[in-house]
Amino acid sequence: MNLVKWDPLVELADVSKHLDRIFRRLPARADSDEEALTLADWTPTVDITETDAAYLIKGEIPGVDKADVNITIENGMITMRGERKQEKEERDKKYHRIERSYGSFMRSFRMPDDADEAGVKAEFKDGMINVTLPKSGKTKAKLINVSIT
Secondary structure (H helix, E strand, O other): OOOOOOOHHHHHEEEEEEEHHHOOOOOOOOOOHHHHOOOOOOOOEEEEEOOOOEEEEEOOOOOOHHEEEEEEEEEEEEEEEEOOOOOOOOOOOOOOOOOOEEOOOOOOOOOOOOOOOOOOOEEOOOEEEEEEEEEEOOOOOOOOOOOOO
């Protein structure tokens, strides 16, 4: 029997990690109550950038099959959904740690006013999903100088 020194700070750090994971899994605010209560099993990380011509959403979804990813646009929200399926457990292997997350995911983002919903394109390659939202140019802001008297 081995004695292990108890460190309460390690346990506190574990609780903090679990809480972080729970709060990161909460979906973006949705208009319907049903979707607002939906929790995903894991959350892919994304980068959102903007150029003069478009917005680009890059999401990391390694280990996810292209057929298991769905992108929808509804009520000004773009939503990425999918599932990473767990590998078949092999009985002759001795697992020491499993840290990768499996199951369903969902990320929703409000579309900018100047995004062209009809021109949205998505590309899936090497575990990355790239969604391009072209700008329509219809709602470009105008600067109006107002003289105050």
